[in-house]
Amino acid sequence: MPNPPEEIVSTPEELTACCAHLAACPAFGFDTEFVGEDTYHPRLCLVQAAAPDRLFLIDPLSAGPLDAFWRLIVDPGRVVVVHAGREEVRLCRLWTGQTPGNLFDLQIAAGLVGMTYPLGHGPLVGHVAGVHLAKGETRTEWRHRPLTSEQIRYAFDDVRYLLAVWKKLSGRLEKMGRMEWAREEFERLARTASPSEPAADEKWRKLRGLGSLDRRRLAAVRALYQWREETAAQTNRPARSIVRDDLIVEIARRNPTKERDLQVVRGLPKRDLDAIVETVARARALPIEECPDVMERDQDPPQVALTAGVLTAVLGDVCARLHLAPNLVASNQDVKRLVRARFADSALPADAPLTQGWRAEVVLPELLAVLDGRRSLRVADVKAAAPFAYLPADTTERGDASETQS
Numbered sequence: 001m002p003n004p005p006e007e008i009v010s011t012p013e014e015l016t017a018c019c020a021h022l023a024a025c026p027a028f029g030f031d032t033e034f035v036g037e038d039t040y041h042p043r044l045c046l047v048q049a050a051a052p053d054r055l056f057l058i059d060p061l062s063a064g065p066l067d068a069f070w071r072l073i074v075d076p077g078r079v080v081v082v083h084a085g086r087e088e089v090r091l092c093r094l095w096t097g098q099t100p101g102n103l104f105d106l107q108i109a110a111g112l113v114g115m116t117y118p119l120g121h122g123p124l125v126g127h128v129a130g131v132h133l134a135k136g137e138t139r140t141e142w143r144h145r146p147l148t149s150e151q152i153r154y155a156f157d158d159v160r161y162l163l164a165v166w167k168k169l170s171g172r173l174e175k176m177g178r179m180e181w182a183r184e185e186f187e188r189l190a191r192t193a194s195p196s197e198p199a200a201d202e203k204w205r206k207l208r209g210l211g212s213l214d215r216r217r218l219a220a221v222r223a224l225y226q227w228r229e230e231t232a233a234q235t236n237r238p239a240r241s242i243v244r245d246d247l248i249v250e251i252a253r254r255n256p257t258k259e260r261d262l263q264v265v266r267g268l269p270k271r272d273l274d275a276i277v278e279t280v281a282r283a284r285a286l287p288i289e290e291c292p293d294v295m296e297r298d299q300d301p302p303q304v305a306l307t308a309g310v311l312t313a314v315l316g317d318v319c320a321r322l323h324l325a326p327n328l329v330a331s332n333q334d335v336k337r338l339v340r341a342r343f344a345d346s347a348l349p350a351d352a353p354l355t356q357g358w359r360a361e362v363v364l365p366e367l368l369a370v371l372d373g374r375r376s377l378r379v380a381d382v383k384a385a386a387p388f389a390y391l392p393a394d395t396t397e398r399g400d401a402s403e404t405q406s
Contacts, residue, residue, distance in 0.1 A: 029162030114323030
């Protein structure tokens, strides 16, 4: 596989020439190196781009504003190839307010053609392109200059094979008739990697320890979480340095009315005590109907967990037949939600991946046929990748040995 020329872009003039070159390409590869441990917004330290005939390392610390480059990323007129591009999508949204216009994620594409998901960059390149990549600079310090020769080699290698792998995976998707599936997944990645503010408002629900709190204390948790995120964004400090997750719940449980109530809380920075008390007071003053509802704890009867286990096995079998990565198709929790809905005689969850798009058309009917009792299964070949055989339920009851394969 030929190695194209490599260029380091470190001045505004070089950046202009780089963007002009990329603008003429129908597709280019894209990756970033950033540091996010010490700030709320990640600090972009390096941008890598791969054209068919040239590789670029763009130094945002010296090349000037990257507006022209980000315009190329959001332009739907060219394909932007990434691997596990969630962070690249977030950075694009941070700098432009938009998501990439025509994204192609190699990790997702690999799962759609039957490879493991999620598959790391090195293993994917090795499997598809037959090239072994060293991964020695993953935790390197990208803010220091000059970059070492090892850092430069690593950064170029991160994009060197993106287009070659893209061509091969695109060919497989086309052959299998799954390019539309892939586009659906890429759009879903762009949507979920950079959620809108209303969706982000519910992130506080993921904090641990909420089960024992009433509605008013949940209102305090929500208000404290939102205050913390706003403060972290305004000061560009990590959210955990403002207030840790566990302390948000502890503060809400104590329901403080004055700063002195918080001075006994270990690990709580003193600088924001007045703001915390004010935030809790505002939440406490809300009418009860504006306070969050208490979430019901998951207390599934034993048959729900048992059925979900069987259905998860069916999902794996179906995916083996269809050459799909099961954990790209659905999580164990997605399957359990399906079973819960049937147990409760309620509608299937409309927001679940299994009830949307190609999953609903191709995979969901197979699962429902077993879940609804219209199809039974037996282990036909324990050594096979898809070991189950399926039978219509009525023929099983009659003892009919005729079998149908899913």
